[in-house]
Amino acid sequence: xxxxxxxxxxxxxxxxxxxxxxxxxxxxxxxxxxxxxxxxxxxxxxxxxxxxxxxxxxxxxxxxxxxxxxxxxxxxxxxxxxxxxxxxxxxxxxxxxxxxxxxxxxxxxxxxxxxx
Amino acid sequence: xxxxxxxxxxxxxxxxxxxxxxxxxxxxxxxxxxxxxxxxxxxxxxxxxxxxxxxxxxxxxxxxxxxxxxxxxxxxxxxxxxxxxxxxxxxxxxxxxxxxxxxxxxxxxx
Numbered sequence: 486x487x488x489x490x491x492x493x494x495x496x497x498x499x500x501x502x503x504x505x506x507x508x509x510x511x512x513x514x515x516x517x518x519x520x521x522x523x524x525x526x527x528x529x530x531x532x533x534x535x536x537x538x539x540x541x542x543x544x545x546x547x548x549x550x551x552x553x554x555x556x557x558x559x560x561x562x563x564x565x566x567x568x569x570x571x572x573x574x575x576x577x578x579x580x581x582x583x584x585x586x587x588x589x590x591x592x593x594x595x596x597x598x599x600x601x
Numbered sequence: 602x603x604x605x606x607x608x609x610x611x612x613x614x615x616x617x618x619x620x621x622x623x624x625x626x627x628x629x630x631x632x633x634x635x636x637x638x639x640x641x642x643x644x645x646x647x648x649x650x651x652x653x654x655x656x657x658x659x660x661x662x663x664x665x666x667x668x669x670x671x672x673x674x675x676x677x678x679x680x681x682x683x684x685x686x687x688x689x690x691x692x693x694x695x696x697x698x699x700x701x702x703x704x705x706x707x708x709x710x711x
Contacts, residue, residue, distance in 0.1 A: 489643075520699070528689060530644075530702035576643055587695045588659070589633055591643035 488512065489592035497598050499569045505552070506562040506595045508577030519560040520578040520589065521551065523571075536560055542587050545564070564597075572599045603628045607692050612708045614686075622677045622706045624692035625627065633675035637661060638689040647690075650675055665668035679708065686710045 489508045498504040510519065521533040536544045536551045544551040552561040564571055574596050578589040605626045613634055614620045626633065632651050636644040646659030650669040663682025675694075679686045687710050693700040 494641075522702075528691075528705040528707070530691060530693075530700075532699060536700060544608075544634070578644075587697075587700065588634070588646060588649060589700060591636075591645075592644045594641075 488581075488590040488591075489579055491577055491592035491595050493595045494593075494599070495596040497600060498564075498571075500569060500599055500601050501562060501566055503565045504567055504597060506564070506575050506577075506597070508560045508562065508592060510558050510560060510577075510579050512558075512579065512581050513579040516581075518580040519551070519553070520580070521549070521560075521562045522576045522578060524574040524576060526573070526593070533575075534562065567597075567599045569599050569601060572597060605692060605694055605701060607703035607706050608691075609708060610704065612706055614708070614710050616710055618710075619681060620679050620686075620708065620710075622690055622692075622708070623675065624675045624680065624703060625673055626675075626692075626694045626701075626703075627673060628694055628696070628703070629672070629702060630682045630694035630696045631672070632695045633669070634693040634695070635659075635665070635667065635675070635677045636691045636693065636706075638691060644691060647677065679710075 517538045519536045523531045534546045534549045536553045548565045550563045574594045576594045577592045608623045630705045633651040635647040645661050648667040650656035666678045693701040
């Protein structure tokens with residue numbers, strides 16, 4: 486079974502508007518972490534934001550915020566005030582457990598295109 | 602500057618040849634990882650190593666081999682046994698969960 490599901494293959498957003506990227510996850514482990522990465526056309530993976538399963542507050546990093554709904558097992562990324570440079574592929578990922586084994590499971594990604 | 606380097610950025614090989622992809626980090630991270638990415642897809646884990654001289658298979662290890670003789674280095678060999686080696690390969694290292702990625706190597710096998 487898929488551990489991370491991203492149902493939106495591609496999205497268009499107008500510059501300066503907000504966009505929400507969906508991510509649902511599946512785990513029975515009470516301790517886990519959720520990550521969002523950005524991958525521009527150059528290919529490098531850029532870390533954006535992290536949410537731990539025990540964190541009480543939703544994570545925020547500048548224009549990025551994570552809408553964490555634990556009961557629904559969703560961890561949507563919100564990008565506010567979109568910029569042309571935000572055009573990229575975005576991946577949701579999950580780490581399970583607390584040990585030293587920090588393997589990540591990745592979703593299939595969502596391509597975001599920001600229009601001027 | 603601290604970071605992860607992968608070389609070369611583009612690599613071309615003939616079918617049947619083994620090829621080794623380089624990954625070096627100066628972040629002093631214990632754990633290192635190799636992922637494969639196919640067009641329009643997410644990342645899949647090939648191998649990972651938590652400490653020097655130790656490594657484990659990921660989800661798609663068949664046709665690949667690795668070594669971890671130094672903390673800084675985690676080279677990946679794509680062997681001739683790998684049926685579809687053409688892909689984008691990303692190396693990462695981590696400390697306390699967050700993974701830092703290198704720029705990747707795009708391998709084309711013809």
